[in-house]
Amino acid sequence: MSIFINDQTKEFHLTNASISYIIHILRNGQVGHLYFGKALRHRESFQHLYRTSNRILDVYPIQSDSSFSLERTKQEYPSYGTSDFREGTIEIKQENGSIITDFRFKGYTYYSGKPKLMNGQLPSTFCNKESDATTLEIELEDTVIGATLVLSYTLFENEAVITRNARIMNVGSETIRISRALSCCLDFDNDNFEMLQLSGAWSRERHLIKRELVHGIQSISSTRGASSANHNPFMALKRPETTEHSGEAYGFSLVYSGNFLGQVEVNHYHLARVTLGINPMLFEWKLSPKETFQTPEAILVYSDLGLNGMSQTFHHLFLNHLIPKPWHKELSPVLLNSWEAAYYDFNEDKLFELASKASTLGMDLFVLDDGWFKNRNSDHQALGDWIVDKKKLPNGLGVLSDKINQLGMKFGLWIEPEMVNEKSDLYKLHPEWVIQTPERSKSYGRNQFVLNYSNPEVVDTIFKLLDTLLSEANIEYIKWDMNRNISEPYALNLPSDRQGEFFHRYILGVYSLYQRLRDKYPYILFESCAAGGGRFDPGMLYYAPQVWTSDDTDAVERIKIQYGTSYIYPIKSLGAHITAVPNHQILRKTSLKMRNDVAIFGTTGYELDVTKLNVEDEATIKEQIKFFKRYQALLHLGDFYRLISPFEAHNSNLASWMCVSQDRGEAIIGIYQTLAVVNPGFDRVRLRGLDPELLYRIKGSNETYYGDELMSIGLSIEGLYNGICEENMQNGNEPLFGFGDFTSKVVILETADRL
Numbered sequence: 001m002s003i004f005i006n007d008q009t010k011e012f013h014l015t016n017a018s019i020s021y022i023i024h025i026l027r028n029g030q031v032g033h034l035y036f037g038k039a040l041r042h043r044e045s046f047q048h049l050y051r052t053s054n055r056i057l058d059v060y061p062i063q064s065d066s067s068f069s070l071e072r073t074k075q076e077y078p079s080y081g082t083s084d085f086r087e088g089t090i091e092i093k094q095e096n097g098s099i100i101t102d103f104r105f106k107g108y109t110y111y112s113g114k115p116k117l118m119n120g121q122l123p124s125t126f127c128n129k130e131s132d133a134t135t136l137e138i139e140l141e142d143t144v145i146g147a148t149l150v151l152s153y154t155l156f157e158n159e160a161v162i163t164r165n166a167r168i169m170n171v172g173s174e175t176i177r178i179s180r181a182l183s184c185c186l187d188f189d190n191d192n193f194e195m196l197q198l199s200g201a202w203s204r205e206r207h208l209i210k211r212e213l214v215h216g217i218q219s220i221s222s223t224r225g226a227s228s229a230n231h232n233p234f235m236a237l238k239r240p241e242t243t244e245h246s247g248e249a250y251g252f253s254l255v256y257s258g259n260f261l262g263q264v265e266v267n268h269y270h271l272a273r274v275t276l277g278i279n280p281m282l283f284e285w286k287l288s289p290k291e292t293f294q295t296p297e298a299i300l301v302y303s304d305l306g307l308n309g310m311s312q313t314f315h316h317l318f319l320n321h322l323i324p325k326p327w328h329k330e331l332s333p334v335l336l337n338s339w340e341a342a343y344y345d346f347n348e349d350k351l352f353e354l355a356s357k358a359s360t361l362g363m364d365l366f367v368l369d370d371g372w373f374k375n376r377n378s379d380h381q382a383l384g385d386w387i388v389d390k391k392k393l394p395n396g397l398g399v400l401s402d403k404i405n406q407l408g409m410k411f412g413l414w415i416e417p418e419m420v421n422e423k424s425d426l427y428k429l430h431p432e433w434v435i436q437t438p439e440r441s442k443s444y445g446r447n448q449f450v451l452n453y454s455n456p457e458v459v460d461t462i463f464k465l466l467d468t469l470l471s472e473a474n475i476e477y478i479k480w481d482m483n484r485n486i487s488e489p490y491a492l493n494l495p496s497d498r499q500g501e502f503f504h505r506y507i508l509g510v511y512s513l514y515q516r517l518r519d520k521y522p523y524i525l526f527e528s529c530a531a532g533g534g535r536f537d538p539g540m541l542y543y544a545p546q547v548w549t550s551d552d553t554d555a556v557e558r559i560k561i562q563y564g565t566s567y568i569y570p571i572k573s574l575g576a577h578i579t580a581v582p583n584h585q586i587l588r589k590t591s592l593k594m595r596n597d598v599a600i601f602g603t604t605g606y607e608l609d610v611t612k613l614n615v616e617d618e619a620t621i622k623e624q625i626k627f628f629k630r631y632q633a634l635l636h637l638g639d640f641y642r643l644i645s646p647f648e649a650h651n652s653n654l655a656s657w658m659c660v661s662q663d664r665g666e667a668i669i670g671i672y673q674t675l676a677v678v679n680p681g682f683d684r685v686r687l688r689g690l691d692p693e694l695l696y697r698i699k700g701s702n703e704t705y706y707g708d709e710l711m712s713i714g715l716s717i718e719g720l721y722n723g724i725c726e727e728n729m730q731n732g733n734e735p736l737f738g739f740g741d742f743t744s745k746v747v748i749l750e751t752a753d754r755l
């Protein structure tokens with residue numbers, strides 16, 4: 001890993017074994033971009049990569065050089081209006097009404113390691129030791145405004161990743177207003193790409209959408225106060241010929257949980273510009289003299305091993321440099337969650353009965369979901385009053401957690417700390433703490449309002465309430481829920497000229513509460529949740545290593561949700577529960593086997609009334625848990641490969657994925673079929689990541705294959721149902737998928753000579 005700096009040509013080359021990122025200073029003093037991609041050998045100068053030419057009608061900033069126009073120059077942190085007409089990364093409103101900026105090179109510095117963002121107030125990737133990463137900071141100055149801009153780039157030793165952020169400092173005497181401060185820009189020479197995004201809705205989160213780039217702006221965004229179920233703060237660009245396992249792909253992600261904008265603008269020269277950061281809509285930050293504003297962190301990934309290569313880079317980065325320790329390696333406990341088991345209808349006996357049964361089945365953690373606090377018998381009341389309901393739990397949480405601990409299980413609790421119901425003591429006491437616009441009515445969402453976390457007094461009060469709660473019982477897991485988006489955004493605690501800061505300050509308030517709780521209770525495992533996956537983003541992963549992926553637990557729906565989510569997030573972070581049938585979200589009936597076969601490719605748990613299981617299901621669940629624990633390290637710490645996409649029209653009836661151990665000696669493959677196919681073909685799934693030279697045996701059979709056979713020819717997924725199934729059954733032939741709709745198979749590959 002190195003940073004080469006050529007002071008003469010003013011070039012900066014950040015490079016490690018996988019990537020090169022090359023920046024140079026343009027002739028007008030602004031920062032230009034030369035290249036991001038596969039590692040290049042270093043040269044004394046890369047100016048031969050810089051292209052310029054005269055184009056009639058282009059505007060140019062230097063009178064003597066009409067060949068230099070920002071309109072067609074690749075830049076690092078562009079702004080609109082000085083010969084570039086595309087949307088830029090920065091816009092500053094000045095006291096005279098102008099929005100024109102001109103940040104010019106002042107100097108640079110570089111050092112080992114990576115500093116926290118805003119002294120730790122913003123989540124970001126980190127190094128484990130200083131030598132893991134090198135950071136380059138380029139300082140620019142706009143002397144007219146009296147502002148400096150520091151562009152920060154971190155290169156990790158072992159990752160095909162550049163992380164970026166920008167800092168703006170007011171060093172002048174005027175107050176300035178930042179109306180746009182994105183985290184990154186990446187300009188490409190052409191638009192020969194397809195754009196991928198993960199979009200959806202509640203219970204249908206992170207479905208993969210692919211589109212060709214066209215002239216104009218294509219974007220994803222959130223204005224909801226949360227990153228949202230509608231668009232994840234992630235985009236990828238891939239070449240048309242790129243597949244899951246070969247070709248070039250670029251991934252972009254934002255370590256942020258609030259409003260964001262990610263866009264690709266293609267201009268008339270077919271140049272593609274990617275920008276990502278805080279959504280400028282609804283954003284304006286007042287920066288007084290001597291104040292600094294720092295953007296969230298953007299992550300830029302390059303892969304020449306296709307989309308799966310890009311995903312593995314994200315997974316590796318998040319596990320090693322984002323998820324809090326020790327959870328990056330620690331295997332998550334198998335949990336029973338009380339929500340779909342009992343909803344609001346429980347007492348201490350019922351909970352203890354559920355936990356006792358869960359412990360006999362082999363589960364490790366009992367999670368008491370919504371409904372445990374005073375008057376919380378429906379979603380109409382009580383949010384904000386974080387005091388135990390003595391009617392349901394007369395002995396309190398301490399006694400309950402002790403009893404559960406005596407079963408050999410951990411105890412976990414649900415909270416929704418950002419919210420309040422109108423019917424609550426907290427609301428009666430502090431109606432002014434709710435987000436509301438003066439003289440306007442407040443919209444409802446799940447009968448609740450959002451607390452104004454931009455007000456430190458609110459955050460402090462909630463911290464104290466939760467602190468008391470956590471000291472009363474042995475709570476080792478917290479599910480932090482968030483069930484509505486922000487409407488009528490306004491902060492009563494902020495003056496009128498700071499209302500544009502509200503959304504960002506809100507999310508900073510959320511982060512500060514997470515940080516305080518993590519600092520005081522470092523052993524607590526947090527799972528973030530937002531009505532399922534409505535805030536599944538790297539910002540949350542920094543505090544909470546697992547995320548409730550979706551409220552939709554139907555096995556068929558989950559295939560798409562988990563498949564989509566895997567494009568960026570490690571499967572170890574995907575909360576995945578086995579629930580009752582008919583499924584509570586979609587009323588579909590799937591087998592216990594299929595529900596398990598999907599859930600094990602996530603942090604498995606159960607969420608059903610285990611006291612009502614029949615003997616056969618009890619035995620099956622015991623076996624499932626044993627199996628999961630045996631293979632959990634392979635599933636959660638192995639390399640993940642997508643094999644058959646449920647989003648591809650030609651085989652949307654099938655899906656498949658696999659995990660391979662680090663030493664490639666063991667693999668686990670999940671194969672799923674939605675609808676039964678009569679008289680099917682002779683399909684195979686080609687496996688990935690195996691050792692071509694190794695002989696593998698399919699566990700439970702005598703079949704052996706070399707790795708190269710499984711990767712080049714594939715594993716047979718031929719179904720046997722062909723209209724004469726009874727005859728087949730009599731012959732003792734087991735169909736691969738079983739009969740009927742909604743079927744699945746999990747295959748284990750072991751090294752043959754190990755057996």
Ligand code: DGJ
Nearest residue numbers: 339369370529531532551
């Ligand atoms: C929404 C969550 O996603 C569910 O899992 C559950 O915790 C409910 N909220 C409880 O109100």
